[in-house]
Structures are given as C-alpha cells and as structure tokens.
Amino acid sequence: MPDTSVHQDTERCVRAVQAKDARFDGWFFTAVTSTRIYCRPSCPARPPKVENMRFYPSAAAAQQAGFRACKRCRPDASPGSPRWNERADLVARAMRLIADGVVDREGVPGLARRLGYSVRQIERQLLAELGAGPLAIARAQRAQTARLLIETSALPFGEVAFAAGFSSIRTFNDTVREVFALTPTDLRTRSSSGAKGTAGLLTLRLPFRAPLTPDNLFGHLAATAVPGVEEWRDGAYRRTLRLPHGHGIASLKPMPDHVQCVLSLTDLRDLAIAISRCRWLLDLDADPVAVDELLSRDEVLAPLVAKAPGRRVPRTVDPAEFAVRAVLGQQVSTAAARTHAARLVTAHGDPVDDPHGGLTHLFPSVAALREIDPESLAMPRSRRATLRALIDALAEGEVDLDPGADWSIARARLSALPGFGPWTVESIAMRSLGDPDAFIPGDLGVKVAAAELGLPSSPAALTARAAEWRPWRAYAVQYLWATQDHAINHLPED
Template sequence: MHEDVERCVRAVQSKDARFDGWFFTAVVTTGIYCRPSCPVPAPKPGNMRFYPSAAAAQQAGFRACKRCRPDASPGSPLWNVRADVVARAMRLIGDGVVDREGVSGLARRLGYSVRQLERQLTAELGAGPLALARAQRAQTARMLIESSVLPMGEVAFAAGFSSIRSFNDTVMRVFALTPSQLRARASRSGGVGAAGLLRLRLPFRRPLCPDNVFGHLAATAVPGVEEWRDGAFRRTLSLPHGPGVVGLRPLPEYVECLLRLADVRDLSIAIGRCRWLLDLDADPLAVDEVLRGDEVLRGLVDKAPGRRVPRTVDPHEFAVRAVLGQQVSTAAARTHAGRLVEALGARVEDADGGLTHVFPSVADLVDVGDELLAMPRARRDSLRALVRALADGTVDVSVGADWDAARAGLSGLSGLGPWTVESIAMRSLGDPDAFVASDLGVRLAARQLDLPVSPGALGARSRAWRPWRAYAVQYLWATGDHAINRMPVEAAA
C-alpha cells in the first residue's frame, strides 16, 4: 500500500487509524517517522515519504515519533492473511526465530537460501531479516525501559542486543533519546525486576468484540493451564527460556497485558504470542465489509462487529486439543486435556491465581500411556500419530508453516477428518479462510439461518465469504446460546 502515494496522503491527512501498521509516514524536514493517525498537524505532501515497515524507515535514517510511537502500532494484517514466503517469514521473525536461530535458521525453516529470502523481504518491506529483527529488538527495549525498573544492562540483553553499546546506539537512533531519558519520560505505574510483573498495553484496530474471543477462551480453558479471574483471561506460557504467566483484560482502547516471565528475554515472543492468541492484528473493517455483503450475515455483523478468531499461544498444544475434542462436549475435552496436564505438564508457580502447569510438549506426549487417554482406541491412535508427526517434524503447524502442506500432512494421518484439519488450520495456522463446515454449532446456525446444512453444500455456499470464512464461523457460532459467545458474568458485572 505504501506505493499508493495519493491514498497514503489522504490517510495521513484524515488521521485514519485504520491504516496504522499498514504503512509508516516519514517526514523529510524533521527526520521523524509516524503512524498514519499521528495527532500532529499533517506535513505537506511533498515532504512525506512512505515505507512498508518501521525497519525500512529506520534504515532510511528516520527516528520514531515520540508522540504517536509508531513502533507500538498494531502489526500489519497482511502477515496474518497471506500464506506466501514473506508473510510466513514475518510471522516467524515476530516469534523470535532470527534471534534464536539466525537468518540462516529462518531461511532453512522456509526452504529458501539466505540470499533468496533477503531479496524477497527487501523488495517488499524495504529491509532484510536482520533489520526487521533489529526493529523488533528496539521495540522490546522500549517496552522494558518503560514498563520495568530493570537495570539498563539487563534490558539490553533481554531485548536481544549483543552489547550495551549497540543497545545505546539503537535506542538513540530510533527514539532520539538515551535509554535513561526514555525511562524518565515514561509515565509508569511501577515495574519490578526480572522475575516480577510487567504491565503492558496491546493495541488493536477497532472495533473489537471481546465477547467472542475472550468468551471462547474462558469457556474452553484447560484446568491448571488457563483460567478466568477478576475480569481477565489468564494462562501459562511455555517459552524458550522458561515458563511465563499472562493475564489479558479487554479494555475499550487496548488489551491490558500483565506478564510474569522466568526470563525477560522472552518478552517480545510472549507479546507476539498473546497478540496472535487474540487476533489483535486483524483488520475488522475489511473482514466485516465482505461478510456484510451477504444478506444472511449482515444482521449478525451489525449486531456485534469486530469479532476475532480465537487462536493459540502454542500451535502444537491446540492441535493436540483438537484431537482430544473430537466428537465430545467442551467439558469433556477440558477434562481430557486437564488429565494430561496434571500428569505430564511441568509445574509453575502462580502467586496471583490458580494456574499450576504448562501444557505438556509433544515430546512429553510421545509415550503417553493408555491410562491417561480415556477415549476410544481409534482416537488414541489418532492422537499418538499426530504427536509423533509433530515431534519429528513430519507435519508443521507453526506460525510459519505452509498452509497447504500442513493440511495435506494432517489429512494423511489416520482419524483426522475435515473438522479437525480445518480447526487446526483456523487456530494453529491462522488461516483466515479455514472453514469447519461439519462443526455442529455451524450446522445449527445454518439451519436457523436457512442455509444449506450438509457440509458439502454449506462449503459451497460459504465461498461468498472468502477470504474470511474463519471469521464467518465466529458470527455463525454467535447465533447459539453457548458460553463461548460471552465473557463470564463477573466481567460484565
């Protein structure tokens, strides 16, 4: 979009927040780059330059605006909609793969050479993988500087910088302030040390219907791993450097995020996974515009616009839970998952609530015994086949996976039918067009709305909702009186 200069200028002049994250505006006379909705008076069009990423603007020598904080804008919805290599790379960079495995590791995951990958990212985003990861490190550093009282040396290494000097230079170059000045400017409610509480704000594009995403997560919460407490969805996180606990509370302007991490080096990864869980980088106006075009869905969209797709913080975890939930009630699925968690999940300490474990990894589940799988033999065999395929990499359902290859791999496993495959595609892979035509709730909604009920006919009818059929599912589910459609009563109170 950044190449459509006229459209970008109009967005900046109208302070249109819908385009935050789609592109970044740099002003040649000030050397500053902003989000489109920046509240300062719009510069002359001739002084504007437009970039597809914050990294590209930084690489061109511009520093971040201190008022609109463009690095904190919602991420581009393109990376969650597209399935090409650039989008997959951006999702993996957001999950910290470059910091953990380097550019060569990122390229290897995508099946490209380093040179091919750098060429594609630079052509579209104006920056290569290292620059994109560096921009993410700068954002993480700012969050730690402003939300904690960690010593600056710890902040530097937690954000992924290799030296104090590179940390100081990057912060000064991006924000035009030293780390100490940045902390002094911040209005903080108080932070604590490395093992303490971090309070952050997660922005999103409005509108947001919190009932569907938070209601779904609360209703399907696995005991010990997830809970609803004091108006917030809380859960444990399995992160590269240790476990974490997060609380997510929906507020009108942002989602409040309270994080306790074993190691603050995992901060950016934890935030990225929480944003993915809540689908906060979605473009609800684009989604709802398409769905409103169908007279059957128009009333549902108008009643509660901005529904999101509840995703997952761990693609493997959800894939396992999808098989556990085959042909059983929500309560039964929670019971099955809770049994595995209690027996095989690593324990965590939660001073603020009742969380006790992280969900077991696929490595922990490879040799799970029959006594923990109180289900028909065919489903036990399906679960074991899935766990083996995930553990040895035969099937990849990570955020950077190829959607078509993942579907093919899942479909080739015994006992994984269309409902399971599409559920995993919707919530693990994040495919916005995944459609669970055989889901009971979807079929009940179809009958109520005089839509075809058979999976084949309903799937054909749903083509009018492309590429947003996963969001259409959320509106269809909303026709039923199920706990997934509303936040627990204490939140409303």
C-alpha cells in the same frame, strides 16, 4: 481495504494521513523529510506538507532510511500489519517467524532453514516488499522490546539490553538513540508508567484496530480453558506459556481501546515472543473493517455483523497444544474435552508457581506426550491411535504447525493421519495455523446456526454458499457461532 503495496499509492497514503485514519496503522509508515521522523498514519500531530511526506512499508525500512520514531504517536507500537496473518507466502511466513524470535535465536540462516529457502532468496524477497532485510526487521523488534522494558520496569539498563537481545550495552544505547532520538535514561524519565506495578510483573497495552467485540474472543478461551493451564480471574483470561528460555504467565483483559497484558516471565529474553504470541492468540493484528465489509455484503450475515462488528478468531499460543486438544475434543462435549486435557496436564505437564492466581502447569510438551502409554488414556481406542499418530508426526517433524508453516502442506499431512477428518483439520488450520479462510461446515454449531438462518445446513451445500465469504470464512464461523446461546459467546462472570 488496504493492500500489500499500499505504501506505493501516494495519493491514498496522503488521504489517510490527512484524515488520521487509524485503519491504516501498521499498513504503512509516514516519514517526514523536514523533521526526519516517521509516524503512523493516525498521528495526532498536524499533518506535514505533502511534498515532505515519504511512505515506507515497515518501521524497519523507515529506520534504515535514517528516520526516527515519533515520540507522540509511537509508530513502533502500532498494531502489526494484517498481511502477515492473511497470507501464506514466503514473506508472510518469514515475518511470522521473525516476530516469534527466530532470527534472534537462530540467525538468518536458521530462518532460511525453517522456510526451506536460501538466505539470499529470503533477503531478496523481504527487501523487495518491505524495504528491509531480516536483520533490520529483527533489530526494529529489539528496539521496541527495549522501549517496553525501559518504560514498564525498573530493570538496570544492562539487563534491559540483554533481555531485548542486544549483543552489548553500546549497541543497545546506540540503537535506542538512533531509533527514538532519546537516551534510555530520557525514555524512562519521560514514561508516565515508569517502574509502577507489582514486582516481577510487566504491564503492557496491546493495541488493536477497532472495532473489536471481545465477547466471543475471550468467552471462547474461558469456556474451553483447561484447568491448571488456563483460567478466568478478575475479568481477565490467564494462561501459562511455554517459551524458548523458560516459562511465563500472561493475563489478558479487554479494555475499551486496548487489551491490558500483564506478563510474568522467568527470562526476560522471552518478552517479545510472549507479546507476539499473545497478539496472535487474540488475533489483534486483524483488519476488522475489511473483514466486516466483505461479510456484510451477504444479506444473511449483514445483521449479525452490524450487531457486533469486529469479531476476532480465537487462536492459540502453542500450535501443537491446540492440535492435541482438537483430537481430544473429537465427538465429545466441551466439558469432556476439558476433562481429558486436564488429566493430561496433571499427569504430564510441567508444574509452575502462580502467586497471583490458580495456574499450576504448562501443557505437556510433545516430547512428554510421546512418553505416554496410550493404554492409560481414558478414551476410545480409535482416538488413542489418532492422538498417537499426531504426537509422533509432530515429534518427528512430519507435521509443522509453527508460525512459518506452509498451510497447504500442513493440511495435507494432517489429513493423511488416521482419524483426521475435515473438522479436525480445519479447526487446527483456524486456531493453530491462523488461516483466516479456514472453514468447518460440518461443525454442529455451524450447522445449527446455518439452519436457523435459512442457509444450507449440509457441509457441501454450505461450502458452496460460503464461497462469497472468502477469504474470511473463519470470521464468518465466529458470526455463525455467536447466534447460539453458548458459553463461548459470552464474557464469563467472575
């Protein structure tokens, strides 16, 4: 299993490059001193001489050292490093916020404010681990966004530059030439996709580390879909997105070696953020080999992993939305939870136009939910009080579930709210915060699966038994759920 300092292990990196091992894509980048290009470990080109290899922990660090992105393996488009999903320390939280566009919107001071550290502390830690500061990392992300727009749309380059977050056409041109060793015109000419596709839609390929079993991932999202906000149509999961500069609609379809992503955005400046949130939703930056290797050491889980390796944890594109839905789903069926959420959406969600499907609304914002009269909600009084407490805590910033949130603090503050027990807190930790070790031993499906497999079924005993599954207990939950014949475990039929 790769670790956070894998780029410093020269022997291991050389072996990965010589074997073209795709498992290491995103963990480190190989720069070649003789050609001045950098590649992903799985680059199909002939491996360079060992003495010409240099290894970097990030694309931004390789670019900052003067290397250009390989035109063949496109290292800038490799799966993201799983370390930002697995960890909850300062660097990981910073990287999740940068991916969500915070530096582009609020600058490095805004990033520091959100994390509660000084700008100097943030820069020092990112440089120490990634070889590049927050501005360089954000610049690398802008370059990738520009490339996507150049290759998948017919937009004039001035609009591409603006949408990708560049301050001027000159900076855009200089960055593209520096990073890709091609002009924007050359990139568009070389692209096989060019301006193909439906007007107003951007069609992208989202890479992932194999293996990936899509059944529970897309099945869960489709089975719990809130009418108007989400739907399954033509083999794809579709949903509306609330984004910083407007709204969007994403269509995500599992393919053998990638996820097809079709985006409709009201403001193209939200492209990078929309992609980042879709990847987060589908857990595409996970390291399934590492997860499955550990879980397979358990003789009970081993057959489940062997049968369908690469299960992912379905997450959310909006942490606050999922938290609200978790409360709505307390002690009721999946169908009842969808009904409660659909009523909220119809009454308080922002309407959207979807010419390509049946989506009608954005899920209500926290501000809109705060205006609701609790007495108007068709649910028990105690649950209305729980929902009210959550919405107030989110609105006042007492509970932070955003990408840069501290997982332990979020858990503690959720637990302090009335009506929040372990199931609700851990469900939010799993889906909103993305903690790979979140565990819900009191969940009915988990308890039934545990009993059928001969595992302890009481929460305390199962938690003790599951200690050997750490830090991947959220993935163990997916394998346990998959033993049941439930709609969440199957791709729906169109």
